[in-house]
Amino acid sequence: MPEAVQNIPIQLKVNGKLHSLNVEPRLLLVEMLREHLDLTGTHVGCDTTYCGACTVLMNGATVKSCTMFAVQADGADLLTVEGLEREGQLHPIQKAFADSYGLQCGYCTPGLMLATHQLLSRNRQPDDKVIRKAIAGNTCRCTGYQNVIKAIQLAARNMDRV
Amino acid sequence: MLTQLGDEAKLLAGGQSLIPLMKLRFANPQHLIDLNFISGTSFIKEKDGILRFGAMTRHAEIEDSSIAQKIPILHDCAAGIADVQVRNRGTIGGSLAEADPSGDWATVLMTLETEVRCLGIKGERTVPIEDFIKDAYTTALDHNELVSEIAVKKPNGNGGGAYLAFKRCAPVYPTASAAVQLTMQGEICKEARIVLGCVGLTPIRARESETALRDKEIGEKAVSAAVEAARTASDPQPDMRGSAEYKRALVGALVKRAINGARRRALGEKIELSHIYA
Numbered sequence: 001m002p003e004a005v006q007n008i009p010i011q012l013k014v015n016g017k018l019h020s021l022n023v024e025p026r027l028l029l030v031e032m033l034r035e036h037l038d039l040t041g042t043h044v045g046c047d048t049t050y051c052g053a054c055t056v057l058m059n060g061a062t063v064k065s066c067t068m069f070a071v072q073a074d075g076a077d078l079l080t081v082e083g084l085e086r087e088g089q090l091h092p093i094q095k096a097f098a099d100s101y102g103l104q105c106g107y108c109t110p111g112l113m114l115a116t117h118q119l120l121s122r123n124r125q126p127d128d129k130v131i132r133k134a135i136a137g138n139t140c141r142c143t144g145y146q147n148v149i150k151a152i153q154l155a156a157r158n159m160d161r162v
Numbered sequence: 163m164l165t166q167l168g169d170e171a172k173l174l175a176g177g178q179s180l181i182p183l184m185k186l187r188f189a190n191p192q193h194l195i196d197l198n199f200i201s202g203t204s205f206i207k208e209k210d211g212i213l214r215f216g217a218m219t220r221h222a223e224i225e226d227s228s229i230a231q232k233i234p235i236l237h238d239c240a241a242g243i244a245d246v247q248v249r250n251r252g253t254i255g256g257s258l259a260e261a262d263p264s265g266d267w268a269t270v271l272m273t274l275e276t277e278v279r280c281l282g283i284k285g286e287r288t289v290p291i292e293d294f295i296k297d298a299y300t301t302a303l304d305h306n307e308l309v310s311e312i313a314v315k316k317p318n319g320n321g322g323g324a325y326l327a328f329k330r331c332a333p334v335y336p337t338a339s340a341a342v343q344l345t346m347q348g349e350i351c352k353e354a355r356i357v358l359g360c361v362g363l364t365p366i367r368a369r370e371s372e373t374a375l376r377d378k379e380i381g382e383k384a385v386s387a388a389v390e391a392a393r394t395a396s397d398p399q400p401d402m403r404g405s406a407e408y409k410r411a412l413v414g415a416l417v418k419r420a421i422n423g424a425r426r427r428a429l430g431e432k433i434e435l436s437h438i439y440a
Contacts, residue, residue: 025194049182050333052247061222061250067181068251072198115246136332136439137245 010074014039015083023070029063030054032070033080041081041110045139052138055111056080062118064137079117081110092158093117093151102151104143112138116152124160126152164306165283167193173308174198175218175256178248203310204253206230211316217255217309225249233316234427234435235323235341239270242437245332255309258291261364263298264335269359270325272367273343275315282307298363320352321345322428324420327359327437328412330403336360336437337403340392340416344375346428351375356388356421360403361396361413368395371417380425385418392417 007022014037021036033039033056045053047066054066057079084091093113096102103109112135119126119134126134131152132145140148164171170192174180183189197203203218206227213229213236224230224240231237243249243257243266257267258278268291276291280303294302303309317323327339339359345352354372357365370391378384398409423435 047185049178049248052245052333055247062247063251064247067178067248069177069181069196072177072196118246133332134246137247139333 008071008074010071012073012075013077015078015080021070025069025071027070028066029056029068029070029073030065032073033065033078036070039080039082043107043110045107045111050139051108052111052115053108055114055138057114057117060118060121062115062137079114081113084113084117093120093155096155096158097148097151100147100151100154102143102148104140108138108140112140112148116155119152120156120159124156126156163195164308167195169305171195173259175259176220176248176252177256178244178252179256179260179262197308203255208232208316213314213316215254215312215314217259217311218253219255221249221252221254221257222246224254233274233314233323235270235273235325235343235424236314238325238435239266239341242266242327244334248333254312258294258312259301259303259309261295261297261299261301262335263363263365264360266325266327266336266339266359268295269339269357269365270323270341271312271314272357272365273323273341273355274317277313278302278309279311279313280304280307281310286310288313292367295364317343318345320347320428322424322426324423324427324435326416326420326423326435328416329437329439331439332437335403338396338398338409338413338416340413340420341365342417342420342424344380344421344424344428346380346425349379351378351380351384351425354388356392356417358392358396358413358417361398361409363397366395366397368392368417370395375421380421385421388421389414389418 011020033042043053045051049067056065058076115135172191174194174196203216205216206229207214208229221240221243257265271291277288278294289302323343325341327336329336341357343355354375356368356371359365371388374387393410393414396413398406400406
C-alpha cells in the first residue's frame with residue numbers, strides 16, 4: 001500500500017476570485033472545481049481525455065480539467081462556465097448558444113462555450129473550417145454540431161459589435 | 163530525484179497520455195515528478211539552419227510558431243495532434259519519451275535529420291532519433307535521464323516534406339500515418355525518406371519505397387511502386403481502429419498523398435496539409 005501523502009497548499013484564481021486550498025496531489029482539477037469549489041458547471045463526461053465536457057480555460061488556453069492535477073494549476077488563472085456571465089447578463093457566447101438552439105441536453109455546452117471562448121479571443125472571424133477544428137475536441141451526443149456552429153458564428157458577430 | 167526514488171517514479175510532462183494511462187491503471191507510478199514548473203524548458207529557436215525545440219514546448223506553441231513553419235511538415239504534425247485542448251498541454255518531448263507506436267512526432271522527425279538531447283546526472287548526450295526510439299514505449303533514455311531538447315536540421319532549398327495521418331475523430335490516435343521528405347531536381351527525385359506511423363511497434367522507415375522514387379521522375383509508375391513497397395513494409399496489428407488489411411491499404415493511400423504533397427512543396431508550392439478526420 002502506498003503511504004499516506006501530504007496535502008499540498010495551492011493558490012489559484014477561479015473566475016477572478018482568489019482561492020487558497022490544501023489538496024491531495026492526486027486530486028484532478030475537475031474534481032477540485034466540482035467538489036471543493038462547488039463549481040459544478042464543469043462536467044465530467046468520459047474521464048478519458050476524449051469528450052471535452054470538462055474543458056476550462058487556464059491562463060487563456062483551453063485544457064481538459066480531467067487530465068490535469070489540481071496542484072498543476074497552482075498560480076493559474078482559471079475561467080469556468082460560471083465565470084462567463086457578468087452581473088446577471090449572459091456572455092455573448094452564452095446568448096448565442098441559447099438563441100441558435102446550440103444545445104439540447106446541455107451536458108457538453110460549458111465545454112463547447114469555453115472552446116469557443118479561446119477561438120474567438122484569437123480569431124474574431126473564423127470560417128466554418130476553423131470553427132470545426134476549434135471544437136473538434138468537444139463531443140456532443142444529442143444535438144449534433146450544426147447549430148453549435150451557427151451559435152459560434154453568431155457569437156463572433158455579436159462580440160464584434162461589442 | 164529519479165535516482166533517489168527509483169523505478170517507482172515517473173516524469174510528468176504534458177500529461178495527456180500519462181494521466182489517462184494512470185486512470186486506466188496501465189501506469190501506476192508511486193511518484194510523479196512534474197516538469198511543468200521548470201522554466202527554460204519551453205522554447206523554439208533557430209540557429210545555423212537548425213531548429214531547436216525545448217522538450218516542454220507544447221504542440222500548440224509549435225503549431226503557432228513562425229519558426230516551426232519553416233519546416234512545413236512540423237506544422238502538419240503539430241496542428242493535427244488530437245484536439246485544441248490536448249495540443250495546449252501536450253509536449254513534443256513528452257510525446258517522444260513516451261514512444262507510443264501511434265504517436266505522431268517520431269514518425270515525422272525520422273524523415274528529417276533529428277537529434278534528441280538527453281540530460282542526466284552524468285551529463286548530456288545526443289541521440290539521433292532513429293536510435294532514440296527503440297521499441298514500443300521504449301526509448302534510449304536511461305531511467306535517470308530526460309529529454310531536454312530536440313534539434314531538427316532544416317532541409318535544403320530543394321527539399322519538401324508532408325505528413326498525413328488518418329484518424330476516426332480528432333481526440334484519438336491516428337489509424338495510420340505517413341511522413342515523406344523529398345529532395346527534387348526539377349521533376350526528378352534526388353533523395354527520399356518515407357516513414358510509416360501506427361503500423362508497427364515503432365515508426366517504420368520504408369526504404370524500398372524510397373528506392374522506388376530515388377533518381378526517378380515522380381510519376382504514376384514510380385509512385386505506385388513506392389506505395390506498393392510501403393504496404394509491404396508496414397506491419398500493422400489489427401485492433402479497434404481497423405484490421406491489418408485495412409491499415410495496410412490505408413497507409414498506402416496516405417503515402418501516395420504525402421508523396422504528392424512533399425513533391426509540390428519541394429517545387430515551391432505552399433499547401434496546407436494536416437491530419438484527416440471526420
